[in-house]
Amino acid sequence: MAKDVASYISGDDTHNHNNQKLIYPAATRNQDPILQVLKRFLICDVDSIEDEESPLFLEIAAGSGQHLAYFAPHFPGVRFQPTEVDDSLLGSISYYAENCPTKNIMPPKLIDICQKLSSYGFEENSIDYLYNANMIHISPYACTVGLFENAGNYLKPDALMITYGPYSKDGVITPESNIQFDASLRARNADWGLRDITDLIKLADKNNLSLMDTVEMPANNKTLIWKKN
Ligand SMILES: C[S@@+](CC[C@H](N)C(=O)[O-])C[C@H]1O[C@@H](n2cnc3c(N)ncnc32)[C@H](O)[C@@H]1O
Numbered sequence: 616m617a618k619d620v621a622s623y624i625s626g627d628d629t630h631n632h633n634n635q636k637l638i639y640p641a642a643t644r645n646q647d648p649i650l651q652v653l654k655r656f657l658i659c660d661v662d663s664i665e666d667e668e669s670p671l672f673l674e675i676a677a678g679s680g681q682h683l684a685y686f687a688p689h690f691p692g693v694r695f696q697p698t699e700v701d702d703s704l705l706g707s708i709s710y711y712a713e714n715c716p717t718k719n720i721m722p723p724k725l726i727d728i729c730q731k732l733s734s735y736g737f738e739e740n741s742i743d744y745l746y747n748a749n750m751i752h753i754s755p756y757a758c759t760v761g762l763f764e765n766a767g768n769y770l771k772p773d774a775l776m777i778t779y780g781p782y783s784k785d786g787v788i789t790p791e792s793n794i795q796f797d798a799s800l801r802a803r804n805a806d807w808g809l810r811d812i813t814d815l816i817k818l819a820d821k822n823n824l825s826l827m828d829t830v831e832m833p834a835n836n837k838t839l840i841w842k843k844n
Contacts, residue, residue, distance in 0.1 A: 635710050636679075636707055637678075637679035637680070637681075637704070637707040638681065639679045641749075642678065642679055642748075643681065644833075644834075645748075645779070645832070645833070645834070645836070646681060646682055647685070648833050649682065649779055649832070649838060650685060650686055650689060652777070652830050652832075652838045652840075653686060653689075653690075656775060656777065656840055657670075657672075657693065657744065658670075659690055659693050660692070661692040662691060662692050663691065663692055664693070664694045664718075666692065669692055670692070670694065670743035670744065671741070671742050671743050671744070672693050672695045672696065672746060673737075673742050673745050673746065674696065674698060674746045675698055675726065675728045675745065675746070675747045675750065676698075676699060676700070676728070676750035676754075677698060677699045677708050677723060678699070678704060678748075678749070679704065679708070679711075680697055680708030680709075680711035680712065680723065682748060683695045683697050683711065683720050684714070684720065687717055687720050688715065690719070691719055692719075693719060693744075694719060694721060695719055695720045695721065696720075696724065697711075697712065697720065697721070697723045697724075698723060698735075699725065699726070700726065700728070702725055705725065709722060709723055727761075728747075728758055728761045728762050728765060729757055729758055730761070731764075731768070732765045732768070737769050738769075740768075740769070740771050740772065741769060741771065742770050742771065743770075743771060743774050743775075744775055744777065745762075745765070745766050745770055745774075745775075746776075746777045746778075747779070748778070748779040748780065749779065749780045750762075751780055751810050752780055752782075752800060752807060752810060753800065754807065755807070756806065756810070759815070759818070760818065762776075763776075763815075763818045763819055763824065764822055766824055766841065766843065767821075767822030767823045767843065768822075770843040772844075773842065774842075774843050775827070775840055775843075776824065776840075776841040776842075777838060777839070777840055778838070778839045778841065779832070779838045779839075780836055781793050781796065781797075781835055782809055782810060782815070782837055783809050783810070783811045784811065784812045785811070785812075785813050786811060786813075793809065793835050796809070797809045812826070812829070812839070815839070819841055823843060823844045825842055826841055827842040
């Protein structure tokens with residue numbers, strides 16, 4: 616099984632409740648490989664979030680909040696906005712945001728990606744980057760539909776959505792460990808499971824997005840780069 620992702624659901628995460636800070640071992644393992652991909656795709660011409668040109672990077676399903684805490688110091692001119700649907704995680708996300716040395720992580724917002732982002736105050740064509748790790752396969756497909764619909768409506772033209780996790784391709788899951796992982800997800804919740812890149816491309820097409828790049832990642836994961844047309 617892809618331990619990198621499996622540990623999100625197997626209950627073996629180390630939860631450090633000091634100051635409400637949570638540590639997901641999988642997030643600790645995958646944060647640097649994801650950062651290396653972001654360094655290839657994030658463009659920021661300003662040094663500070665005080666600059667009105669500072670791009671907005673919206674994270675959906677932030678979990679512990681570790682990912683943005685790791686990324687933000689590398690992009691001091693980017694405004695990072697973490698969000699989560701589970702309000703019990705907001706304390707941990709706030710902890711990481713408040714302790715970010717570059718002070719470019721905003722306080723977390725409670726957002727259900729199945730709802731329109733306008734209901735949370737976002738304007739259409741206003742977001743520079745949408746980022747989502749490890750939610751697509753660990754939530755009902757309606758959440759994936761909501762993610763792509765919101766990306767299509769709320770990203771600026773030519774802006775990017777970055778999704779990270781395990782996927783199947785043309786109905787085929789590889790390797791065997793991911794087949795087992797998919798089965799374990801579906802056994803736990805019949806509405807969960809790996810999504811197929813070919814289906815996601817069709818969903819993207821309906822929402823004015825196209826798959827721009829696929830980056831192979833450790834532990835049989837991929838980072839998909841989607842571009843708004
Ligand atoms: C496996 S965790 C991933 C956390 C984090 N992105 C990471 O990679 O460490 C999946 C997250 O998806 C969130 N989630 C599930 N349904 C959601 C929804 N409808 N809207 C936003 N987030 C959702 C869960 O609350 C959970 O925190």
